[in-house]
Amino acid sequence: MRPTSLLLAPILSLIALVTARSSTGDRVLVVLDSNVKKNEYSQFWESLETRGYELTFKQPKDKDAELVKYGELNYDHLVMFAPGAKSFSPSLSPKSILHAQFAGLNTIYFISPELTESSKELLREYDLEFIDAGSSSSDILIDSFNHPLESSSSTVALSVTSSLVQDNVGEILSPSTLTGGPIIYPNGIVYQTGENPYLIDILHASKTSYIGQDKLLSSDENQVEQAVSYKNNHKGSSSSSKDAIVNGKKAILVSALQTRDNVRIGFVGSTEMLKDTWWNKEIKTNDGKSVKTGNAGFISDLSKWVFQETGVVKIIDSTHYRKGETEPRELYTKKDEVTHSLTLAKHYTTANGTSAWGPFEVDDLQLDFTMLDPHIRTALKQDKSASVAQGTTYKAKFIAPDRHGVFKFVVEYWRPGWSYIRSSEKASVVPLRHDEYPRFITGAWPYYIAACSTSITFLAFCALWVSLGEGDKDRKGKKKAE
Amino acid sequence: MSVKQPPSNPTQSSAALQSSFQTLLDNYQTTIPARVKLIDSFLLFIFLSGILQFAYRVLVTSYPFYAFAGGFGSTVGQFVLLAGLRAQVAPGRDGEFKEVSQERAFADFCAASVILHLFAFNFLG
Numbered sequence: 001m002r003p004t005s006l007l008l009a010p011i012l013s014l015i016a017l018v019t020a021r022s023s024t025g026d027r028v029l030v031v032l033d034s035n036v037k038k039n040e041y042s043q044f045w046e047s048l049e050t051r052g053y054e055l056t057f058k059q060p061k062d063k064d065a066e067l068v069k070y071g072e073l074n075y076d077h078l079v080m081f082a083p084g085a086k087s088f089s090p091s092l093s094p095k096s097i098l099h100a101q102f103a104g105l106n107t108i109y110f111i112s113p114e115l116t117e118s119s120k121e122l123l124r125e126y127d128l129e130f131i132d133a134g135s136s137s138s139d140i141l142i143d144s145f146n147h148p149l150e151s152s153s154s155t156v157a158l159s160v161t162s163s164l165v166q167d168n169v170g171e172i173l174s175p176s177t178l179t180g181g182p183i184i185y186p187n188g189i190v191y192q193t194g195e196n197p198y199l200i201d202i203l204h205a206s207k208t209s210y211i212g213q214d215k216l217l218s219s220d221e222n223q224v225e226q227a228v229s230y231k232n233n234h235k236g237s238s239s240s241s242k243d244a245i246v247n248g249k250k251a252i253l254v255s256a257l258q259t260r261d262n263v264r265i266g267f268v269g270s271t272e273m274l275k276d277t278w279w280n281k282e283i284k285t286n287d288g289k290s291v292k293t294g295n296a297g298f299i300s301d302l303s304k305w306v307f308q309e310t311g312v313v314k315i316i317d318s319t320h321y322r323k324g325e326t327e328p329r330e331l332y333t334k335k336d337e338v339t340h341s342l343t344l345a346k347h348y349t350t351a352n353g354t355s356a357w358g359p360f361e362v363d364d365l366q367l368d369f370t371m372l373d374p375h376i377r378t379a380l381k382q383d384k385s386a387s388v389a390q391g392t393t394y395k396a397k398f399i400a401p402d403r404h405g406v407f408k409f410v411v412e413y414w415r416p417g418w419s420y421i422r423s424s425e426k427a428s429v430v431p432l433r434h435d436e437y438p439r440f441i442t443g444a445w446p447y448y449i450a451a452c453s454t455s456i457t458f459l460a461f462c463a464l465w466v467s468l469g470e471g472d473k474d475r476k477g478k479k480k481a482e
Numbered sequence: 483m484s485v486k487q488p489p490s491n492p493t494q495s496s497a498a499l500q501s502s503f504q505t506l507l508d509n510y511q512t513t514i515p516a517r518v519k520l521i522d523s524f525l526l527f528i529f530l531s532g533i534l535q536f537a538y539r540v541l542v543t544s545y546p547f548y549a550f551a552g553g554f555g556s557t558v559g560q561f562v563l564l565a566g567l568r569a570q571v572a573p574g575r576d577g578e579f580k581e582v583s584q585e586r587a588f589a590d591f592c593a594a595s596v597i598l599h600l601f602a603f604n605f606l607g
Binding site: 450457458 | 517527528532534538542543549553556560592599602603606607
């Protein structure tokens with residue numbers, strides 16, 4: 001017994017290592033541009049591998065990089081690391097990527113200022129709008145006040161407190177990232193997110209940053225002057241041009257998107273922020289302090305979210321029943337007391353690196369009982385008495401409306417950063433059957449009594465009439481004789 | 483009955499009214515046969531029952547209207563039938579209903595009442 005367990009232990013730990021933490025799958029395709037040096041990002045690849053992903057590296061022009069084969073996804077996740085690629089093999093074209101995303105492929109796009117026009121066009125599909133720089137296409141984010149001491153101002157250090165979107169983004173970012181060191185954003189592009197409600201902004205530019213070209217600041221003063229005056233003139237000549245000046249919160253650097261099918265897509269505006277140079281490294285800030293960068297934590301958090309490790313919620317069980325019963329019915333009679341119960345579970349990663357489901361506790365879940373319009377909208381309250389091993393049960397009790405027809409129990413929960421939860425179950429509400437009505441109506445009792453009393457009195461009257469008649473006979477006879 | 487003289491003062495008039503009621507009651511008790519008195523008491527009962535039902539319908543609820551129609555219809559119908567019977571058997575009506583004997587009138591009344599009650603119970607629901 002003992003030797004076998006000793007043998008088993010390492011095997012089990014190995015299994016734990018290779019088991020994916022993602023709730024969907026662990027096959028990752030990395031599309032690397034040929035001019036990107038893979039070794040410069042070794043820590044990022046390593047972090048993905050230790051989390052249990054199988055990485056497959058391909059080049060944009062590789063013909064054998066098929067995302068979907070025979071209608072099945074070949075990979076669960078995609079890392080697009082080829083912003084400068086001018087042409088793609090047909091299987092990696094923007095169209096086939098979009099197609100694969102409809103089939104459930106999670107994607108992270110790492111983009112950079114050398115983004116080609118065709119790639120921009122693809123990203124516009126997601127409602128990302130790039131600042132049209134006009135003459136200079138390689139405009140990047142620059143901040144002269146916040147950058148690591150040894151680096152130029154194009155390597156922007158973003159403070160986590162002012163640049164990360166702090167609230168309402170579910171579990172995209174872990175608390176340690178939200179309070180950690182600055183995020184280094186070197187040579188990064190800036191874009192705007194549109195009205196698309198499925199887009200979530202994650203990282204935006206700082207107040208002191210602007211969009212421009214790094215070389216101006218490193219050249220001598222005259223040149224700078226010249227360039228600035230040129231820019232001003234240029235602006236003056238086309239003052240009514242659509243050049244939008246974006247900065248601060250409107251200038252988005254990292255964002256994410258989650259479709260209705262819970263496919264997740266991330267957009268990171270700088271490829272260099274993954275470099276080993278910034279991965280968990282100490283940097284010196286302008287005021288001479290030495291701090292650790294938050295890049296590793298930030299990128300890990302984002303990739304965990306995109307690869308369906310965090311913020312994933314699923315419906316375990318959903319049922320409805322009448323008071324005193326446990327099984328769902330197809331038909332409910334009007335004014336029945338109906339209970340709808342829903343069990344939700346949140347995905348998490350256990351300490352030994354395996355995938356698990358646990359309780360998901362929120363207080364803003366609601367149930368609609370709809371027939372075209374919601375006839376009843378009520379809160380689903382957490383039911384602590386119903387103990388489920390993995391998950392949280394929510395219950396709502398209500399009286400079925402006095403409205404006959406086919407109804408649906410609809411639960412929709414759509415919060416940024418969390419999986420889109422939608423549950424819909426059909427049930428009919430019918431009137432009472434002919435033999436289910438009450439035999440006597442309480443309000444009608446006076447009428448019942450009146451009718452019965454009239455009949456009884458009638459019978460009594462008849463009896464009295466006859467008996468009186470017998471006693472009266474003589475008198476009547478007399479009367480008649482008279 | 484003789485017509486009273488118009489009263490000269492209130493106390494006298496109330497006393498006169500009282501005495502006239504007394505005569506009315508005495509006359510009713512002595513001259514009206516027992517069967518007609520029976521009819522009259524039944525009529526009074528039905529009259530009160532009908533008033534109560536209508537008050538209930540107006541003040542409380544008219545929701546099961548068919549039940550109201552049954553109950554109220556039963557009282558109204560019974561009242562009409564009774565009034566008819568009274569007209570045929572009360573003294574002094576011999577001239578008008580010469581051919582109709584008391585037994586015949588009672589039998590008609592009974593048959594009509596039974597049919598009426600059947601209808602009323604159907605309406606009650």
